[in-house]
Amino acid sequence: MFLKKYRVHIFLIALALAIIIYPQFSHKPDQQRVDASSIAVTRFFDLVDQEKYGQSWESCSTYLKSEVPKDEFVSRLSAVRKVAGKLLDRKQKDYLYTKDPGANIPAGEYMIYHFDAKFENKDHLTETVTVMLEGGKNWKIAGYFIE
Numbered sequence: 001m002f003l004k005k006y007r008v009h010i011f012l013i014a015l016a017l018a019i020i021i022y023p024q025f026s027h028k029p030d031q032q033r034v035d036a037s038s039i040a041v042t043r044f045f046d047l048v049d050q051e052k053y054g055q056s057w058e059s060c061s062t063y064l065k066s067e068v069p070k071d072e073f074v075s076r077l078s079a080v081r082k083v084a085g086k087l088l089d090r091k092q093k094d095y096l097y098t099k100d101p102g103a104n105i106p107a108g109e110y111m112i113y114h115f116d117a118k119f120e121n122k123d124h125l126t127e128t129v130t131v132m133l134e135g136g137k138n139w140k141i142a143g144y145f146i147e
Helices: 002-025 031-049 053-058 062-067 070-084
Strands: 087-098 110-119 125-134 138-146
Touching: 031 053, 031 087, 031 110, 031 125, 031 138, 053 070, 062 125, 062 138, 070 138, 110 138
Parallel strands: none
Antiparallel strands: 087 110, 110 125, 125 138
């Protein structure tokens, strides 16, 4: 009898709780995080595509800078992009948001973007860019890989 009388109320309370709790477990960032991290990726690609590898390193996270010295970063990126040639096309495939980056990686918020890219010497490559929220306010590049 009690459940019948209050079933609409119980349903509405359950729905309200689901609306409140779901975002905590969905692993989907809010649009502001997506937009801000995407801007960081775009700025990084602008520098890399113009062969400004040293400047692109400067725009990276403190974590990446501590792991890969500037001269090594520039040398590796220059070698890979020289083999690939000029960028012809790049399309974002997907992205992943995580607060659990794994072992030996600083805790924090991360966005991992995957792009299909076409270069003049390589028809199909996948570019992966990882950005991290540094200092709770700025998205910075934490990793860049071309496969």
